[in-house]
Amino acid sequence: MGRMHNSGTGNSNKSSLPQTPKNLKTDGKDVEYSAEFADHADLEALARANAANQRVKTRK
Numbered sequence: 001m002g003r004m005h006n007s008g009t010g011n012s013n014k015s016s017l018p019q020t021p022k023n024l025k026t027d028g029k030d031v032e033y034s035a036e037f038a039d040h041a042d043l044e045a046l047a048r049a050n051a052a053n054q055r056v057k058t059r060k
Contacts, residue, residue, distance in 0.1 A: 038046075
């Protein structure tokens with residue numbers, strides 16, 4: 001038999017993988033941010049994140 005006839009011996013682990021509930025999924029954004037406690041590194045990271053978000057929006 002060739003490769004095409006092995007249809008029952010594929011990845012049998014797929015059916016047992018758990019699904020993540022929607023209420024546990026996050027969008028990847030941090031929700032706690034205070035501008036009064038931000039230092040230079042925080043502001044620089046915020047600027048990089050905003051620039052990355054703009055690049056993603058222009059690709060879509």
